[in-house]
Every structure is written in structure tokens, then in C-alpha cells.
Amino acid sequence: MSTVMPSPSLTLPAVRNASPRMPISRLLRAYWTEARYEVLRTLRTPAFLIPTIALPVMLYVFFGIVLQGSKPPNPQIALQVLSGFTMFSVIGPGVFGLGIGFAMERQHGIVTLKRAQPMPFAANLIGKLFSAMSISLLVITLLLTIATTFAHVELTAGQAARATLVGVLGVVPFCALGLLIGSLVSGNGAPAIVNLIFFPMIYLSGLFPFPLPKALQTAAMIWPAFHLNQLSLAALGLPTQLNPWISAEVLIGFAGVCLYFAARRLMRVG
């Protein structure tokens, strides 16, 4: 009886094919696990949670209720104020969450570790996006509840649903901006850079209920936050300065450009 050893070159492909493929269910579970823990981490970080939730709520209470006094509000202005603050509230989680969070993870070697591990494509980033969307949903719900309960704002269910949808989807381009910042700067530098972009953008895009100087009004259109607010106004059935479809295209294009440059940077330097 003779024993024949198969030559490695013959058995190699067989063994490779025999390696178990990742079932779709496990792949989805990996994305879900990343997302779930990302939300959990956010909830465990009051330093992030309080400013992103408390700040829009406080500002809205001040401008939407306290300044309003007891006189019944002009319904259209009340909705405009509400729109501005809900959109303000969804930009923060995206820009801060991804901008600072991702820059930190890059600095701490976590991004490199996950690239070496078999993490499914972009699972960490999709987890962060999901977390930012969850936080946004929470703040929008809070703001809409305050608006209808205390600020005498009348909303139909359809208006509320459309405004919420715009807000939650509106997180995407600002997460893309956050990712771009996070891929360019270190974790220590990220908070300064994010603040430097965030606050001027919020003011200059006319989200706050005080009129911009004339010269800046047209320039507001260069900011993505302006276009998000246009979509939100349209969702609430208010007049807009631009065709909302144009604003939607601007936001999609903006997100695409941010993602392109972030991906290019990450492929070069990791």
C-alpha cells in the first residue's frame, strides 16, 4: 500500500475554496454590533451628549418661547424658528461625532487596528453615522414635542414626520464633513477645527432667528446648513428661497465631495 502525498500546488486552491464564507447574517450582525456599541458609547459620554442635546433645546426654549412672551406667535415665523433649531440640532452630532470621534480613533491606532482586523467595509463609520442619526432623532423629537406643547406651534402629523425625516437624513452630509475633518487632523486638533467650522456655518447660513446683514444673505447659500434648512422649510410647507430639489442636489454633491477627499486621504495615510 502506498501513500501519496498531494502536492501543495494541487491542494492549495481546494483549501482556499473550502474556507468558510461569511454568511450575510453574520455580516449584518457585524454592522449592527458596531452601530449598537457606537450608540452606547455616545450615551456614556455626557461631555458629547449634553452639548448636542441640551444646547439646541436651551436655545430653542430661549428664542422660541421666552423671547416670544405671551402673545400668540405668527404661525409662519414660529415654524421657521423651529425649522432653524431642528436643523441646528442635527448638524452637531454629525460634525462633532464624526469629526472629533474619528480623529481620536485615528490618533489612538484604533482605525489601523480595525483595518488589520477583518472589519467589514466601513462598519465603524456606518456605526458612527447610525449613532449620529439616533441622537438626531432624539433631539428632533424633543424639539417638536416642546414646540407643540409649550411654544403654541401647530404641526400636522405629516409635517412632523417629514421634518423628522429631513433631519435624520440630513445628518449624512454633515457626517461626511466630519469624516473629512477627522481624516485630516489629529484627535487633539479636531475640536478646535470643528468649532471653527461649526459655529460660523450655523450663523452664516441663517439658521438662527435673527436676520443676517444684507451682504451675507446671498452668501448664506454657500453653506450646506443653509440647504438643509431649505429642505426642512419645504418639509414643513413653508416658502423657500431655492427650489428644494436644488438644495437636495447640493447636499448630495457636498457629501460626495467630502467622502471623496476623505477616502483619498485615508488611502494615502491611513
Place this chain on the structure above:
Amino acid sequence: MYAPQPLYPGPVASFTGVYKRYGNVHALDGLDLEVRPGELLAILGPNGAGKSTAISLLLGLQEPSQGQVAIFGESPRMMDARRKLGVMMQEVTLAPDMRVRELIDTTSSYYVDPMPMHEVLDLTQTASLANKPYGKLSGGQKRLSQFAMAICGRPKLLFLDEPTVGLDVQARERMWFTLRELVKRGTSIVLTTHYLEEAEALADRVVVLAKGRVIASGTVNEIRSVVARKKISCVTALEPRDVRHWSGVQDARRDQQRLEITVTNAEKIVRQLLATDNDLTELEVSRAGLAEAFNELTQETAQ
């Protein structure tokens, strides 16, 4: 206990004529290296030898300038290949607010057939850390948690970069025990280490890198025997200057009552010593350790 996993017939990882240049710096200069199935391979080398570069090519973090790097016959960038890989890196600061159990759970989710959580915790003896936030752990506990993350996916090739830095003696022994256990189960392990005794204790094979290429490869004993020198130590009235001129003596010095002699031909010198000093006692002959071999090898390359 698990039966050993079926062995992969070819090398589990290979470098074939790999060059990696950063500008004018040749980090890898024609590296040829294979990791065989089921072996524990220790990669040694001084700083700047190309260890880190070799590692990042193996993990698919960088591309070689020239040559081929493969794990399980595939590019390290292929997800199917990386799913057979477990990784423990240096200089990683994991999220401080995540609990150890959650970190392991996240990593487990990337693999096709990960170990159940209790098995990971048992095998790495981290059960007592499972519910603690990562940021509250000691340096050694952090390393153990990262080790648990590295093995939780039942990797066929486990890559560990300086795994026991910062561990106390007990924790290090425990990790060594686990590594031996994993080798028994059929896992191939590549580790880099600064602790030569770690390589001596664990490695089936040692590879010494210098200036981006392999300068020596073999079992610990083979590497040690590359260096022919031996040490003779004895209590004698002879002084270093009496023996220094003997042929085959490389160095002689006095260490309190003992005379320490480094020689190339121990038997000849021992005969000569015994003939010269009848009162000589406590004679010891020892082979150069891995540390001496390593120093000599890397110094030769540097010259």
C-alpha cells in the same frame, strides 16, 4: 478541548523578494520569509531592522514596493484571508468607556465562527475583567484584553507585536501558557519581541532581521550555535592576564573570586586550565545565550 485544526498545506504567510522603500530608505531589502503551518515564529531584530514594516505588509496596511506578500496564498488585503488572522498591535488605545466584554464582542462579530465569549475569557483568564471599562484597567490588563480580542475569532494565524510588554511575571506566564495551548490547537503564531527569553521559551523557530533582510533563521538552539563562543567560569588562583594570551581565548575577566573566560574552543581551554591550576574548583561551561548570539549577529551586520 478542540481537535487541532486541519493544517494549511502551504506556508500560512510568505514574503517573496519583498522590497519596501520610503524615499531613499530601504526598510525592507529583499526579504524572503515563510511562516509554516502550526509553528510559533519569533521575529527578532534591532530597532530599524524592518520588523514593523514587515508586519504592516503582512497585515495589508501597506503595499510592498516590489515582491509579494501573501497570507494563506492570498493578498493580505483580501477579506477572506484576513478573516483567518488575529492581531494584537502595539500602541493602540482602545475606547476607555467600552467594557472588555463589549470590545471582544465587537471583534468577534467580524469573524465567521468566533469562540463563545466564556471560552475567550477562560482561555485568556480575563473573566474578572469582562465587565470593567477598558480605561480603568492597568497596563497589563489592557494587554490581556487586547490579547483576548486577537484570539476570539479562532484565527489560523495569530500575529502578536510585543505581546507581553507591561505584563507582570504571572500574567506573562499565563499568556505563554495560552500561546502554547493555541499552537497545540493548530494555530500558527508570529510574534515580535524584545524579550529574548520569550523567544527562548516559546519559539519553534527564530528569525533575526537586520537592515531589512533575514540574517539568521532556525531553532533557538541553531541560532545559538551560530555563535561558537562559550563561557567558562571557575574559582582559580589564575589571573585574567595569565590566560588572555592563550590561543582560543577571546576575553577574560575577574568577577569577585571567579574567573570568567569567553572562548571559541571550550574543551581545549578547560584541559589547559586544569593542567595549570590543580586547585581549580567550581568549573562551569555554558553556551552563549540567545542574547549573546543576537548581539553578535546584529553587530556583524552593522559592520
